[in-house]
Structure formats: structure tokens, C-alpha cells
Amino acid sequence: xxxxxxNPRYLITVTGKKxxxxxxxxxxxxxxxxxxxxxxxxxxxxxxxxxxEVTDKGDVPEGYKVSRKEKRNFPLILESPSPNQTSLYFCAxxxxxxxxxxxxxxGTRLTVL
Amino acid sequence: xxxxxxxxxxxHVQEGxxxxxxxxxxxxxxxxxxxxxxxxxxxxxxxxxVKSGEVKKQKRLTFQFGEAxxxxxxxxxxxxxxxxxxxxxxxxxxxSNYKLTFGKGTLLTVNP
Numbered sequence: 001x002x003x004x005x006x007n008p009r010y011l012i013t014v015t016g017k018k019x020x021x022x023x024x025x026x027x028x029x030x031x032x033x034x035x036x037x038x039x040x041x042x043x044x045x046x047x048x049x050x051x052x053e054v055t056d057k058g059d060v061p062e063g064y065k066v067s068r069k070e071k072r073n074f075p076l077i078l079e080s081p082s083p084n085q086t087s088l089y090f091c092a093x094x095x096x097x098x099x100x101x102x103x104x105x106x107g108t109r110l111t112v113l
Numbered sequence: 114x115x116x117x118x119x120x121x122x123x124x125h126v127q128e129g130x131x132x133x134x135x136x137x138x139x140x141x142x143x144x145x146x147x148x149x150x151x152x153x154x155x156x157x158x159x160x161x162x163v164k165s166g167e168v169k170k171q172k173r174l175t176f177q178f179g180e181a182x183x184x185x186x187x188x189x190x191x192x193x194x195x196x197x198x199x200x201x202x203x204x205x206x207x208x209s210n211y212k213l214t215f216g217k218g219t220l221l222t223v224n225p
Contacts (some may be wrong), residue, residue: 033213040122042201042217043156050211058212059114090155098205098213099144099163104155 002027005103006091008105012111013081016105021076021108031094032074033058033102036087043090049074050097081112114207115140119216127224129216132189134219136202138193145178145185151198152220159200175199182207 025095033048045058148156160177
């Protein structure tokens with residue numbers, strides 16, 4: 001089954017404790033992206049990757065890092081999480097760029113205390 | 114930077130009434146995409162419009178892309194309770210196919 005998976009689905013952590021949210025797709029997609037969703041603000045793009053080893057900033061990259069060492073995986077790293085990063089995070093992938101259909105993962109709800 | 118605005122933010126209708134949400138971009142778009150997110154779920158792709166003035170239909174849903182490729186609308190005829198959710202528009206600016214900006218969405222609730 002074609003899908004985008006994210007782990008963990010729920011995470012409660014404390015300020016400053018490094019964490020990684022994993023994202024994996026099994027569709028051989030080149031383009032992957034991370035979004036955060038906050039009430040009243042909609043979906044905002046954090047980082048995107050056009051292919052292996054190629055990443056770029058979205059609209060809200062501060063406080064986040066990403067890497068793309070393999071085509072199928074695109075982890076989101078929070079080196080020193082802060083409470084303002086409490087949010088619902090979605091990973092998405094598409095064949096080559098966002099002009100194609102984006103497939104979203106189920107989301108990761110992160111709470112930073 | 115590019116901004117995509119959607120109105121209304123919320124819309125409550127009685128089942129059977131029509132519903133429309135509007136999307137306006139501050140810049141010309143390569144294309145416009147529409148997504149639906151059910152409560153507690155993830156965004157699901159509905160449709161993509163590419164051509165200026167394009168109109169597409171999916172059963173009770175009608176999507177339009179403006180002539181200037183800066184605005185779009187989604188119209189639902191005779192809403193049903195299954196239409197409940199948040200509808201988002203999104204589009205990459207013309208000439209930049211990699212960065213995607215979403216509107217803030219319109220939350221539709223339907224009273225049976």
C-alpha cells in the first residue's frame with residue numbers, strides 16, 4: 001500500500017531535549033516536505049527536499065533541521081525544542097515537485113513543556 | 114513573501130445548503146490545489162487546476178481557477194454531513210515549483 005508514515009504519532013517532551021520525528025514513504029517520490037499546523041494559522045511549510053541531499057527552507061524553518069540521506073526518509077530534527085514548537089506536524093511527499101499530488105502522513109502531535 | 118488568503122474562516126450550514134470558499138494569492142500561481150482535512154485527520158488531495166480560467170467538477174464539488182491565476186474557489190452544492198472538514202487551497206508561485214504555500218483553510222460544519 002502506497003503510504004507516508006510518521007513516528008512517533010504523539011510525543012510529549014521537555015524544553016531543550018533533542019528529538020527526531022521520522023518520515024518515510026514507499027512510493028519512490030523525489031519531493032518530500034514538512035509542515036506544521038497550528039490553530040488559525042493553517043499549514044506552514046518548514047523544510048522541503050527536492051531529492052537526496054537537496055533540501056531548502058520553507059516559510060518557518062527556524063529551530064528545525066532536516067536531512068535527506070535516502071530517498072525514502074526525511075527526518076525532522078529539533079535540536080533544542082521550545083514550547084512554541086508545540087504543534088501538529090505533517091510530512092508529505094510527491095513524485096517530483098508540489099505541482100503534483102501531495103500525499104500526507106498521519107501527523108505527529110508534539111507537546112513541548 | 115507569498116501569501117494565500119482564504120475566506121471565510123468558518124462556515125456553518127444546514128444540510129442541503131450550498132457552500133463556497135474563496136482563495137486569493139498575493140502572487141500569480143503555477144497551479145492551485147485543494148485539500149480536505151477531516152477532523153482529526155490529515156490533508157487529502159482533492160484536485161489540481163493548472164490553466165487560467167479552468168473549471169473542474171467532482172460530483173457536487175466545483176472548482177474554479179481565476180483568469181489571472183491568483184484566485185480560486187470551491188463550491189459545494191447541496192452539502193451533506195460527510196462534507197464536514199477544513200478545506201485548504203495551496204499553490205506554488207509562478208516560476209518556483211518547489212515551495213508551497215497553503216491558505217489558512219475554511220472549516221465547514223454541516224447541521225443535519
